[in-house]
Amino acid sequence: MREVRGVLGGTVRHLYFASLLWSIFWPLAVHADYASGRTTAFVHVNVIPMDRERVLADQTVIVEGNQIVAMGDQLTVPKHAQVIDGHKTAYLSPGLADMHTHSETPNDLAVYLANGVTTILHMGGAHAGFVDSIVPAVNRGAIPGPHVYTSFKVDGSRDYNAFVIKTPAEARAVVGLAKTNGYDFIKVYVGLAPDAFFALAEEGRRLAMPLVGHGVYAVRLERQLAEGQVLIAHAEEFFYTFFTPPGVDESDAPPDPSRIASAVALAKRYNVAVTADVGTYAAIAHQIGRADVVTSYLARPESLYLSPNDRLAWQMSAYANKTAKLAPKLAFLRMLVKAMADAGVELVAGTDAPTIAGLPPGFSLHDSLSDLEASGLTRFQALSTATRAPGSFMQRTKGGDLFGIVAPGYRADLILSSKNPLDTLTTLRTPMGVMVQGQWRDAAALKDLTEKIRQSYRRASEAP
DSSP, X not given: OTTTTTTSHHHHHHHHHHHHHHHHHSOOSOOOOOOTTOEEEEEEEEEOOOSSSOOEEEEEEEEETTEEEEEESSOOOOTTOEEEEOTXXXXXXXXXXXEEEOOOSXXXXXXHHHTTEEEEEEOSOOOHHIIIIIHHHHHTTSSSSOEEEEEEEEESSSTTSOEEOOSHHHHHHHHHHHHHTTOOEXXXXXXXXXXXXXXXXHHHHHHTOOEEEOOOTTTOHHXXXXXTOOEESOTTHHIIIIISOTXXXXXXXXXXXXXXXXXXXXXXXXXXXXXXXXXXXXXXXXXXXXXXXXXXXXXXXXXXXXXXXXXXXXXXXGGGGOOOOOHHHHHHHHHHHHHHHHHTOEEEEOOOBTSSTTOOTTHHHHHHHHHHHHTTOOHHHHHHTTTHHHHHHHHHHTOSSOOSSOSTTSBOXXXXXXXXXXXXXXXXXXXXXXXXXXXXXXXXXXXXXXXXXXXXXXXXXXXX
8 A cells, every 4th residue: 555655664663572572471362272173053043155145044054173064954963062042033154354464463363353353364574473373373273363364575675664575586585485484475565676576476376375465666567467466455556556657656636437447357357356445545545634533543442452552653653744635536446446346356355454543453344344335335245355255365376275155165264143244234343253263252252352452451551
């Protein structure tokens, strides 16, 4: 996101060790009881499978470990199964995915889980301990949180806190390094040289390390997609390296709406996924030149679950000193995302949380879905960006477990809600319970997770 670049870079570098201290000295929300062999039966639930827009009434869903093994209206519940009764009024739908995050603490992961987020894609810049220790632990259910996928961020300069590569040889080497260290993707940033980008793409194909990320100034989106980049990390990347000609400075004026069709055609031609981050762009547009808006973000109840380190970063945001007027481009972005949704472009939800003021982990994904609905997407289209589309994207690009749909053979990433989310997406903000990694946590358990985090942050703020 171009409006973000350079704003938090210095702050992040200065706060890195503070972040590490918080992760060490403030307690984990809870030590999870990993239940890989447990059988769970959801009975009398109305299922929103998300394979298409429909509701399956009064179903039984059988889960063994972390996989759905059976679903139907005439199933026998296995003996000794943990039974979750929906009483024919509750709705079972897939867990949510945030496909653009920068959270890297156990507390943040627990907050995501409490918000029904069962999958995240970390988009680069995490410290090694996160990838080496925290990700494996949360992915096997040893600590509470969503399933985590990771990206290794590379650029051609030091401006944006990425791993710097200058030559094709360095590019090839870094792909192997990232794979050896357990990353899933290579995230490309704006300043890469063309020969380094092409080497990344070639080696990425060879080692099954797909490219995701931004538009690269010297390469441009169309060539990047032709080389195999599988995800555009922000919908507004089309502003910078597609709609705007090479060498022309970016302005506050939006492109001609008649050009939207060409962007949609490009995405369709290469079957690329696009992060539908309208809510993120809106948060930036609202706070530019408005310090009072950032203050209002910090006064919201959900900010109580924001780490002291991130609160400080929000307070130091430079957006209040900027003068850009992004409202016209935000309106254009809404039209672009709506057109992509209607054309069947694979849109995935993503927030950039918590690096931008107003976007706390977990909570901001619900805001993002609301923004998509306000942009004209149907509730099914909006919910698809956080369920079936991320599952489809991961299966197509990395393989592994199926997720994002409620069906036998899929990962049992599930949310139980009191109302039909296809009638009101807000019901997902207060889940009756969430399942991930074979573990069911009801509303009381989820509240206990977040309450421990809130209390630890409160104590930190009161410490001398």
